[in-house]
Amino acid sequence: MKIVYTFFDTRLGTFYAAFTPKGICGLSLSCRSEEEFVERLERRFGVEPVRDDSYVRSLLRAVNAYLRGEKVQWGFSIDVSDATEFQKDAWMEARRIPYGATISYGELARRIGKPKAARAVGGAMSANPILLIIPCHRVVGSDGSLTGFGCGLDLKRRLLEIERGA
Numbered sequence: 001m002k003i004v005y006t007f008f009d010t011r012l013g014t015f016y017a018a019f020t021p022k023g024i025c026g027l028s029l030s031c032r033s034e035e036e037f038v039e040r041l042e043r044r045f046g047v048e049p050v051r052d053d054s055y056v057r058s059l060l061r062a063v064n065a066y067l068r069g070e071k072v073q074w075g076f077s078i079d080v081s082d083a084t085e086f087q088k089d090a091w092m093e094a095r096r097i098p099y100g101a102t103i104s105y106g107e108l109a110r111r112i113g114k115p116k117a118a119r120a121v122g123g124a125m126s127a128n129p130i131l132l133i134i135p136c137h138r139v140v141g142s143d144g145s146l147t148g149f150g151c152g153l154d155l156k157r158r159l160l161e162i163e164r165g166a
Contacts, residue, residue: 003045004052007034008060010067012155015131017059018049023077024059027131030151044082044129066132069162071099074133083127086114090124097138100163104142122148132159 003025005018016037018026025045031037041049059076066072080088089112096111097103103111105125106118114120125136126148137159141147149156 001045001047003041003047003049004055005037005041005049006051006053006056006059007037008056008063010060010063012067012158015059015063017055019052019055020045020079020081022079022081024130024133025079025082026129027059027133028129028151029131029155063132067162069165076133078130078133080129080134086112086117086120087124087127090121091128091130091134091136094125094128094134094136094139097135100160100165102138102140102144102160104144105139106142108139118142126150138163 001020003018003020005016005026007014007016013029016026016028016031016034017024018041026041028037031040038049062072062074080091083091090108093108093111104118105121109115109117109121121139125139128134128136131151137149137156146153146156
């Protein structure tokens with residue numbers, strides 16, 4: 001399997017992105033360096049990724065539009081073929097959460113037919129490899145509180161503020 005990656009700076013920080021021939025398989029703000037991102041990809045896929053900046057322009061354009069508060073139709077196929085079926089179900093349902101809206105982990109669990117799996121949904125959201133495109137930041141605690149976000153709760157709050165025009 002061939003994995004390519006790229007990265008680019010935005011006002012929120014450096015985004016790192018990775019692609020397989022099937023689609024985008026990673027979009028992250030949580031890495032501190034290119035080396036860290038490459039190591040994560042090597043552990044995840046068992047192959048050495050190759051840098052390829054040919055994807056930067058269209059992805060950067062979409063991310064910057066999102067950061068300006070525009071509702072973006074992500075025109076990228078996604079590749080989560082290394083995920084469990086439960087993760088895939090949770091992530092695909094998270095993609096159905098409308099822009100600017102939130103739902104609870106419990107509600108997401110109910111929507112995928114696993115009403116007692118709110119904690120497992122939280123685990124799936126924390127393992128989400130494709131920030132923004134799989135909008136795990138739209139999943140919140142049952143009381144509406146912001147909980148559990150790999151990039152930090154400040155970023156989760158900021159992403160929701162962007163979507164709500166705040």
